[in-house]
Amino acid sequence: MSDVVLNRRRFLVSSGLFAGGMALSLSPLAAVPGGVAAQPAKVPGEGDELDPWIVIRPDNRVIVRVPCPEIGNGAATQTAMNVAEELQCAWEQVEVEFCDFTREWRQPGTYAVGLQPFFGGHSTDHERMPYTMQLGASARERLKAAAAARWQVAASEVEARGGELRHGDKRLSFGEVAAEAAAIALAQEPALKSPGDWWLIGKATPHKLHLPQVVTGSAVYGIDVKLPGMVHAALKQSPVHGGRVKHFDSAAVMDMPGVRAVVEIDPRKSVGSPVETQSTFGLEDSQLRSGVAVIADHYWQAKNALDALPIEWDDRLGAFWKSNEQIYAKQEEILQRWQGKAITRKGDIYSVEPAQTVEATYRTPYCEHVAMEPLNGTALVSDGRLEVWHSSQDMQQAFWVAVDESGFMPENVRVHQTQVGGGFGRRTMGDDLRVVVAVARQYPGVPVKVIWSREETTRQGLYRTLLGASYRAGLDRKGMPESLEAETCFSGLQLNLGFVDNIYASNGEIENVRLAVSKFPLHIGTGAYRAPCYNSHVFTVETFIDECAAAAGIDAYDYRHKLLGSWDKSWRKCLQVAAEKAGWGEPLPRGQGLGIAISNWPAAGEKNAGTTVCAVARVEVSPAGEVRVRQIDMSFDSGRVANRDAVSAQLEGGIVFAMNMTLNEELTIRDGAIVEGNYHEYPVLRMADMPQINIHFDALSGHERFAIIGEAPVGPVGPAIGNAIFQATGKRLRSMPFRKHDLSWG
């Protein structure tokens, strides 16, 4: 039967041997003559597959099975591009399917390559990209060998291009010989092409592959799944996170139209996995919240019955926190003590006798992702088997949550990945899927679709971490910082990226540095929110540096330029491009301002790493204090870009996301519960609020990495807007959201 040459472990070892700097570079791969020796099949293809990633149908359709969900960033399409580049098929032939994680469980290594392989991103990860290209190259050579065998010629004389195999006048489509190719093992793995020979990566800018289905309404998101006999559930969990259902009265609603059952969601009844789990992010943040679900024929019936259902709650400890003001006051008290744990110490901050001291405290609130597709999932429990359909952001996490909640053996669990109606980090933990399984387990035999209302989605979030930070800098007589001291206080998920590696503390220009962290644990659930914590740290760092520049009487651009020193030139280049394009330094009418900020995700402290982004915002503030963001100019350096248009789209979207976070978003806690439920209470920017957005590619260094791009832009936009507002009004904004500040002037 079929023999697949690529043995994952051996392949990685082998490519490590000749790649040398593979972690950074692709081109050395291509430069190597020969290649990897053939290995016995570890993960054979099944049926007509060339391998578990690639199926070529007789009609010449090329199906690439991807391990990453598509959340809108184009990760699935990019993965297919990697394969197609080497496969030499026509792009029009290519389709993507989501892989089956159960197969990964049965045959480890089938799909797991590189960092977080089943996450909706990282498609240009430095391990996965060459791996997927190698898959394409290997398949191409096997197709050539199959054609050569038919024609009785040497495989080296066969050319593969545009999905066609050629020798002299002879032609065969890939699909015509795919079945034969599937049975061929290569004696040698082919070397990858040199980047100079690429026709797709870095050259073409194809749209995401699922768009034709999106625009006709046929794309299937989790919430769209349709199954025979399916019933629907609406749910309500404890309004105060950590609270419990005390009592509910099923009898009051059982006679309502369509109602079939009322079930309790009880965290104490999660069964637990029968085997050691291998979830991506651990299972702690996926735990159930106590609640009730009503199951009915149709969702509308379930929702009406749920609204009518009398439920009593025991709020427990969370109810102690009466208001945001109470919480914020406590946070400030912690910061004022300056007793956080040091995570960076350089020189001696106490030895400095500054000419001037600048001090400030900042805050960013809890925020919800409000992805457009409300949380949901569908599960069928029958005969010791569990099947789920879910818009997850990480298939591996989803799979293990399903196993853990059901208690079934992994081989009896199947997770079907659907399209995802917005992720932004909310769909990474699998807490939503756990609820679905918990409900379906109590109504076995038919598929149960559980839908969170918008209000339930908003109030049962895993929010952006609430964060406060205090800064203190000692400036010398020229106004430049000699010492920098900072403490960040986290309520919830703690990530230090953007803080501990902020460029001013890590590039050596400031000699005395002390960075510390403290914690203020609360009952409210938090998690990844697009560029977690970085989206707050960059606000605090880049606003504070702006405050230092203002105190020194130095232009905000010049000040940063100086502080970047001789660090990785691309930072200065980003700064320069964004500033120039935005017209930095030109006189502005009263009430207008320009602000600048710069950052890098996820590797500010390293040279030639991550994506550096600089934003310049042009704002206009009316005398009455109404803010209008007129223009955002963004420059960036991710090394290279694999799909220019896809990168631009991510930067555009990141800018809009950051603007909303900065201007609008804040959740309110009242008696421990989240107040906001729907979009009228939690405003989101619309078309009319859009600035002119200019994405500038001029700062790309051409360095060999293809760094990730979705998170980076969320950092600098907020502080750039805040700094611009300061220029326009003289008012310094030290907390988000800006809409809650009085910005009137004149």
Add this chain to the structure above:
Amino acid sequence: MKTISLTINGKAHSLEIDPATPLLWALRDHLGMTGTKFGCGIAQCGACTVHLDGVAMRSCSVPVEYAEGKQLTTIEGLSESGDHRLQQLWVEMNVPQCGYCQAGMLMAAADLLQRNPTPSGEEVDAAMTNICRCGTYPRIRAAILRAAGDPQAVVRYAGGEA
């Protein structure tokens, strides 16, 4: 429960349904037409936009009985084979990100162009009040202006110099 007759995308349907059920859920749950999306349920986001007698409406906030006797068009019927000019441009200009809001966006945009075939940028802004959390507004705007005959639209709005 009541029998409701609907004409959807030119085809007749008959439903046994609580007449107060929102049109959105009648479409999605009772007829299995899931192209029309649920985003908020309170006429805030526009994900559920359909055309009733040629006018854009937020179907989450219209009871199904209100649609009786009217011509209803959903995203599935915006064009016969997915080739409405807006659908083509949406794909060509890589407008959607996650795509969840886009059925509603397309229905709103088609309605706008029907009423005003050559809208200005400001008119597009005023008419397009749906929410896109992925932030695709600049591209949506550009695609509508392109459809309205402005060939420069893509350069100016979709990704700067990309």
